[in-house]
Amino acid sequence: MKRILLLHFLMLATALAFAQKPVLKGKVVDATGQPMIGASIAEKSTNNGTVADVDGNFQLSPISAEPILVISFIGYKKIEVTPQDLDKPIAMEESNILQQVVVLGSRSLNRSVTDTPAPIDVIDIKEVTSKTGQLDVNQLLQFAAPSFNSNRQTGSDGTDHVDPASLRGLGPDQTLVLINGKRRHQSSLVNIFGTRGRGNTGTDLNAIPAAAIERIEILRDxxxxxxxxxxxxxxxxxxxxxxxxxxxxxxxxxxxxxxxxFDDKKFDGLNYNFNANYGIKVGKEGFVNLTGDYNFRDHTNRANTNPDELSRRQFGDPKIVNASLYLNSQFQLGAKSQFYLFGGTNKRDGDAYAWTRFADDDRNIPAIYPNGFDPLIKTKINDNSIAIGVRSLLGSWDFDVSNTFGANKFHYFVKNTLNTSLGAQSPTSFDAGGFQLSQNTINLGLSKFYKQTLAGLNIAFGAEYRMENYKIFAGEEKSWKSYEAGVPPGSQGFPGFQPGDEIKAKRSNIGAYFDTEVDFTKKFMMGAALRYENYSDFGGTLNGKLSARFKASEAFMLRGTLSTGFRAPSLPQINFNSTITNFIGGQPVEVLIARNGSAVTKALGIPALKQETSKNASLGFTMRPNSTFSLTVDAYLVKVKDRIVLTGQFADDDDQIGDILKGLNVGKAQFFTNAVSTTTKGLDVIMTNRNNLGGGYLTTTLAANFNKLTIDAINTSEKLAGKEDTYFDLREQYFLRASAPPSKINLTFDYQIKKFSTVVRFVRFGKVELADWNYDMKENDIYTPKIVTDLSFNYRFAKSLGLTLGGNNIFNVYPDRSSPFNTESGGAWDPVQMGFNGAFWYVKLNLKF
Known part of the structure; x- marks a missing residue:
């Protein structure tokens, strides 16, 4: 840590030592020469920007060696200019259609990303994908944004096929995902077994191809x-x-x-990806942009770490075949309106390792598998979405009405397996059923900017109506039934959903919001937001937010926010259930995950799920002492009450509730409940320096996240009082605290000279500690801090041809090994942020026509 802090000061001293480059100055006017007060000026593909003052003047210290400035204002055509264009006023032309600038965290269309009071990262996907080896969105963000975390899973059923992802160490379902500013539907999967984010749902970011994305904005607030x-x-x-x-x-x-x-194979886990993007103009200002993407990822196997402690013969990444087609378009409707349509379809076939059944296992049938078997959990995931809407100018008000539909279907199959109760006649593959979720959102928003009020006032309000549907469908009978008393039922590796598990559920909610931002002066602004939502299944919630920003100078800005928040329990959390029938003493006994509101949860006094609530605070500053250096520091505090978790299993021999479970013919049960309250404290630091070097320019970025989560309370029901150790046991507590490493530090050097560029990146993952199956605090699974090193070389042979060669984790660093008998995953490592596949070597070819 001392070396990291020293590096901070060295970078700052180096930046200050360089002579300042000239500050870009300009003026923005309309067609009649009147100043465009509040026009947004942003440096393209960066967080750098400002707004025009009451005389239309602005000044900006560029980050790029050859900056391009994007100038926008509501109702006017967005334009791009170079420094050479600033020797005379920039005249903006009224648009025939509305040109909306989407700025995350603000409903003022006249505010640049850097002008908002909350921290926002802008990630240029083209820049990232051309110089790094990651091929999917989760992994791109894992190494590009320090506050973002995503772990690949193995041996965790459906979660092997959808990587859980989160911000600032909170839950996968506590981050909202938008596409083009519109709410994205979640996955139908709720994480259950052997995984981070257990009991959570989340959004499947990998269903959206990176090739279709221009940029990703991350609001860390x-x-x-x-x-x-x-x-x-x-x-x-x-x-x-x-x-x-x-x-x-x-x-x-x-x-x-x-x-x-097991073998002498030196390489595995082949990845390859092909994608194409093309757009056509429609009329003067419309367009249609299409993306096709195909991605293949083969198995890796890291099971053979210690032959004397072999719990699995196959342990590693699942095989994934991912194909997507995405559309983004807009069309002119009259003089001041536009119609937009975007969305896409994604189809994913997965093939994941389940735990090994060795030859002498009671669940094996030697006549079928004389050497035992390794079940494979296969999935077919279909994800579809479409959004349509109209933006228009109604007088001086910006008007936006849209409808967004999304659906996700998860269908399980199991192969290389058997149903033990069928003996030697058992099939070796099964249809195990699955679940699906759909969501339809109708959204209406209006906003207006009063440029003559103080230094600018923006008012926005609107309403939203959302409908959701969820269902579970059963697998074939042989995937879940036992045909012989006393013999484990169903397909090994993943028993199918039973007809009794089937459910169809729906709900709706309606919300209304009011949002205002006022610039009292050029230096000081404040914002306030209020939102009420009412859900058909648990009622209403009211939340508010206050924010402020003070520009002490062009080089230094203070910012902060205070807010309350909520997260509604997802339909899968409320309605998911699964049943396994075991035979005890020759009698069938149910082992189940009981849905909220079922006979079991009612008998145990488990209340209906309600919303999680939060209190958030952030305080930070940005500093740009010269045109080449920038520093942002943001501290945050998030207190979450009534977090939804999946409890441990309660058995029918329990001293308090055993008789209740026996009366319901239930051997073991677990359920979702609002059981945990947590506090998360953290700090984000992002430092960038860019200077000329040897005829080219070197960009140095240091981005770090420091994060600590504490568990404040575990709340049981009255009948389960005193059973916190089962309700949310020590292992689960460690898993929750390790949702993100306590620190993640990314140091990147990006050097570009003419047609050549090279990137060197060091990522340090902090210590992670997990409680293993021994429950021995002296022998926890300890993953000490590790640094992975990435290196890439990029050469542009011509405008139409580029080539990249590189490696991720080039020194083949692995996490510390643990005992496979005691880890959650059954391998030598639990799922930790740095991964356990080792070095990845890649080549990329780009063609432009």
């Missing part, structure tokens, strides 16, 4: 009062591409360097 449920930790807004008249084709391939395998 609670925003439920602005955007509604799920935004406790923050908001991720994915902006789709709008480019036209360019065919962009990419071919990517890579493999992992294997260190632990």
């Amino acid at each position: 609670g925003a439920a009062a602005q955007y509604g449920s799920d935004a406790i930790a923050g908001v991720i807004n994915i902006i789709l591409k709008t480019s036209t008249n360019t065919l962009d084709i990419n071919a990517n391939s890579g493999v992992y360097q294997a260190k632990y395998r």
Whole structure:
């Protein structure tokens, strides 16, 4: 840590030592020469920006060596200019259609990203994908944004196929995802077994191809009062591409360097990706942009770490085949209106390892598998979405009405397995059933900017109506039934859903919001938001937010927020249930995850699920002492009450509730409940320096997140009082605290000279401690801090041809090994943020026409 702090000061001293480059100055006017007060000026593909003052003047210290400035104002055409264009006033032309600038965290269309009072990261996907080896959105963000965390899972059933992802160490379902500013539907999967985010749902970011994305905005601040449920930790807004008249084709391939395998194979986990993007202009200002993407990821296997402690013969990444088609478009409707349509379809086939059944296992049938077997859990996931809407100018008001529909279906199959109760006649593959979730959102928003009120006043208000449907469908009978008393039922590895598990559920909610921002002076602004929502299944909630920003100078700005938030329990959390029938003493006994409101949960006094609530606070500053250096520091505090978790299993031999379970013919039961309250404290630091070096320019970025989660309370029901150790046991507590490492530090050097560029990146993952199956605090699974090193070389042979060669984790660093008998996953490592596949070597080819 001392070395990291020293590096901070060295970077600052180096930046200050360089002579300042000239500050860009300009003036923005309308067609008649009148100043455009509050016009937004942003440096393209950066967080850098400002607004025009009462005389239309602005000044900006660029970050880029060759900056392009994007100037926008509501009702006027967005334009791009270079420094050479600033020698005379920039005249803006009224638009025939509304040109809306989406700025996450603000409903003022005249505010740049850097002008908001909350911290926002803007990630240029083209820049990231061309210089790094990650191929999917989760992994791109894992290494690009320090507050973002995503773990690949193995041996955790459905979660092997959808990576849980979160901000600031909170739950996967406590981050709201938007596409083009519209709410994205969640996955139908609720994380259950052997996984981070257990008991949580989340959004499947990998269903959206990186090739379709122009940029990703990450609001690192609670925003439920602005955007509604799920935004406790923050908001991720994915902006789709709008480019036209360019065919962009990419071919990517890579493999992992294997260190632990049964055989002598040196490489595995082949990844390859092909994608293409093309857009066409429609009329003067409309467009249609299409993206096709195909991604293949093969198994890795890291089971052979210690032959004397072998719990699984196959342990590693699942095989995934992911195909997507995405559309983004807009069309002119009259003089001041536009129609937009975007969305896409994603189809994913997965193939994940389940735990090994060795030859002498009671669940094995030697006549079928003389050497035992390794079940494979297969999934077919279909994800579809479409959004349509109209933006218009109604007088001086910006008007936006839209309808967004999304659906996610998860269908399980199991192969290389058997139903033990069927003996040697058992099939070896089964249809195990599954679940699906759909969501339809109708949204109406209006906003108006009063440029003559003080230094600018923005008022926005609107309403939203959302409908959700969820269902579970059963698998074939042989996937769940036992045909012989006393013999385990169903398909090994993943027993199917039973007809008794089937359910159809729906709900609706309606919300209304009011949002205002006022610039009292050029230096000081405040914002306030209020949102009320009412859900048909648990009632209403009211949340608010206050924010402020003070520009002490062009080089220094203070910012802070206070807010309350909420997250509604998802339909899968309320309604998910699964049943396994075991035979005890020759009698069938149910082992189940009981849905909220079922006979079991009612008998045990488990209350109906309600919303999680939060209190958020953030305070930070930004500093730009010269044109090449920037520093942002933001501290945050998030207190969450009534977090929803999945409890441990309560058995029918329990001294207090055993008789209740026996009376219901239930052997073991667990359930979802609002059981835990937590406090998360953290600090985000992002430092960037860019200077000329040897005929090119070097960009140095240090981005760090420091994070600590504490568990404040575990609340049981009256009948389960005193049973906190089962309700939310020590292992679960450690899993929750390790949702993010206590620190993640990313140091990147990006050097570019003419057609050549190279990137060196060091990512340090802090210590992670997990309680293992021994429940021995002296022998926890300890993962000490590790640094992974990435290196890439990029050369642009011509405008139409580029090539990248590189490696992630080039020194083949692995987490500390643990005992496979005691880890959650049954391998030598639990799912930790740095991964356990080792080095990844890749090549990328880009073609443009």
